[in-house]
Amino acid sequence: MTDLEQLQTALHSLKVLRSNVGIAFESVSNGLRADHGEDGKENKFILELQELLSTVNNNLRDVEGAVSNLSIPPGPFALGNTIYLSQEVTQERQSLYVQLVNSYKWTDKIRDYSALAGNILASNSVNKTYKTFSTTKRRKTQTSTHNVPPEVIENLITGIDRLFPDVTITASRPFVPNPVIQASLSRVLKAVIAFKGLMIEWVVVKAHSESNDLWTESRYKVFKKVTENCHAAMCHFHSPTMPELAVKSFMHWFHSYNTLFSNPCKRCGNYLYSNLPPTWRDLRTLEPYHEECK
Amino acid sequence: MGVTILQQFPIENRTGPATIELLTKRISALGAVQQGHFLVDCETYSSVANLGPPRTVHVLHNSEQPASCFSILDTGTKTIPLAADGLFDLLMLKMNYFYQAKKQTKAESKGPRFEIGDFCVKLGTVTVSQNFKGILVEVEYRPCVVPGMCWELIREFMQGVLGSSVQSNPPPYLATRMQENYTPIDTIHQYLEHFTMFRKSPGMRT
Numbered sequence: 462m463t464d465l466e467q468l469q470t471a472l473h474s475l476k477v478l479r480s481n482v483g484i485a486f487e488s489v490s491n492g493l494r495a496d497h498g499e500d501g502k503e504n505k506f507i508l509e510l511q512e513l514l515s516t517v518n519n520n521l522r523d524v525e526g527a528v529s530n531l532s533i534p535p536g537p538f539a540l541g542n543t544i545y546l547s548q549e550v551t552q553e554r555q556s557l558y559v560q561l562v563n564s565y566k567w568t569d570k571i572r573d574y575s576a577l578a579g580n581i582l583a584s585n586s587v588n589k590t591y592k593t594f595s596t597t598k599r600r601k602t603q604t605s606t607h608n609v610p611p612e613v614i615e616n617l618i619t620g621i622d623r624l625f626p627d628v629t630i631t632a633s634r635p636f637v638p639n640p641v642i643q644a645s646l647s648r649v650l651k652a653v654i655a656f657k658g659l660m661i662e663w664v665v666v667k668a669h670s671e672s673n674d675l676w677t678e679s680r681y682k683v684f685k686k687v688t689e690n691c692h693a694a695m696c697h698f699h700s701p702t703m704p705e706l707a708v709k710s711f712m713h714w715f716h717s718y719n720t721l722f723s724n725p726c727k728r729c730g731n732y733l734y735s736n737l738p739p740t741w742r743d744l745r746t747l748e749p750y751h752e753e754c755k
Numbered sequence: 756m757g758v759t760i761l762q763q764f765p766i767e768n769r770t771g772p773a774t775i776e777l778l779t780k781r782i783s784a785l786g787a788v789q790q791g792h793f794l795v796d797c798e799t800y801s802s803v804a805n806l807g808p809p810r811t812v813h814v815l816h817n818s819e820q821p822a823s824c825f826s827i828l829d830t831g832t833k834t835i836p837l838a839a840d841g842l843f844d845l846l847m848l849k850m851n852y853f854y855q856a857k858k859q860t861k862a863e864s865k866g867p868r869f870e871i872g873d874f875c876v877k878l879g880t881v882t883v884s885q886n887f888k889g890i891l892v893e894v895e896y897r898p899c900v901v902p903g904m905c906w907e908l909i910r911e912f913m914q915g916v917l918g919s920s921v922q923s924n925p926p927p928y929l930a931t932r933m934q935e936n937y938t939p940i941d942t943i944h945q946y947l948e949h950f951t952m953f954r955k956s957p958g959m960r961t
């Protein structure tokens with residue numbers, strides 16, 4: 462029974478953590494309140510935040526402690542004596558067996574999924590937080606990625622424009638924090654790219670003859686596929702700590718579509734697969750592949 | 756409007772309808788869906804003697820651009836293409852005194868129209884003044900407008916449908932314009948090239 466108690470403790474500390482994270486976020490999103498008064502309200506707010514964050518930190522430590530106390534279930538659960546419920550004859554108890562089987566299936570699935578998730582999470586660290594608090598030397602203030610002066614974004618866009626001669630960029634709303642730009646890639650295609658500060662937020666790829674509207678997708682299958690792949694690449698290159706590099710890497714990758722119709726697939730050597738050209742570009746080598754061949 | 760390649764398909768010892776049926780079966784097996792029919796027609800007019808050096812005007816219509824009327828003026832030394840709206844037909848009637856329709860030369864290519872992926876395929880039965888002359892297959896790749904970029908891709912597609920009859924080089928008219936942006940008049944030029952050859956051949960062109 463201690464196993465169960467430990468599980469309860471772990472679940473409880475997880476609940477406390479989530480609740481306190483919620484409170485911290487709420488406080489951040491509300492900003493300065495009236496009860497901070499007038500004198501030194503910023504400092505009060507910062508102190509309050511610090512307090513909330515250290516609570517969160519403590520809670521996180523509790524969760525980690527509680528989790529490390531848990532024992533890993535040795536194998537699939539056995540039903541034990543409960544299987545005899547299937548031989549129950551009394552009418553009102555017959556439904557118990559069905560419930561038992563259902564919850565057995567459920568726990569079995571949880572076991573499977575958590576084992577998979579455990580493996581994946583162990584190999585891909587999801588730690589994206591910039592951790593340099595310990596080294597006092599690199600205590601440079603991190604530039605915010607979604608709230609930057611328009612000139613910075615404007616510079617970034619002109620930079621990209623100069624980087625690739627066959628990419629022509631027209632910005633329909635320049636000098637605002639969240640511009641939407643059209644990037645024409647020679648005569649092959651155009652992309653409508655929406656920025657959120659220095660981050661790429663949305664991309665739609667279309668034919669030159671189609672509208673610049675950000676919300677309607679292309680009527681051509683090939684550009685729909687390329688749009689999908691751009692979304693994948695956008696997430697792949699995304700980096701909150703180096704937003705400019707992320708945008709440049711994305712544009713570098715995007716630029717490789719100038720051979721969308723003219724280069725065969727690197728794997729199968731053909732131009733077409735299910736009537737589509739190679740719509741994928743390798744994220745590192747930029748080589749063309751069919752979706753089925755990558 | 757994408758790049759279009761027009762080519763003749765040899766009928767060998769089949770009839771016209773049997774050839775269309777064969778190609779329909781092949782392309783349907785690849786997943787194509789029929790989307791209506793198409794028609795391209797061509798009427799040729801020659802200038803009357805007292806208008807000076809002889810000139811020829813070819814007037815063509817394409818059901819893909821139903822509101823347009825295309826004409827190609829051939830002065831012997833150069834050709835001048837023109838895309839106008841439907842009223843141009845009436846204008847040609849008014850010019851009956853200067854340009855007269857050549858007898859027995861009305862050429863047509865018509866048949867089923869298919870869509871498959873981003874491709875559009877048209878299987879045309881060609882007649883010159885109602886006489887069956889052969890089969891023309893039109894393949895359009897709609898997302899791309901530069902022939903030089905997608906010729907190899909279209910060729911691979913055509914080989915899948917038409918087999919070994921596909922030429923290894925682009926049609927002569929297109930070969931000199933591979934880096935230009937493709938427009939509907941380029942399709943008209945390709946049809947005219949084929950119609951002219953069909954008219955010259957006395958029987959069926961196989």
Ligand SMILES: [Zn+2]
Binds near residue numbers: 727728731750753754
């Ligand atoms: Zn491939």
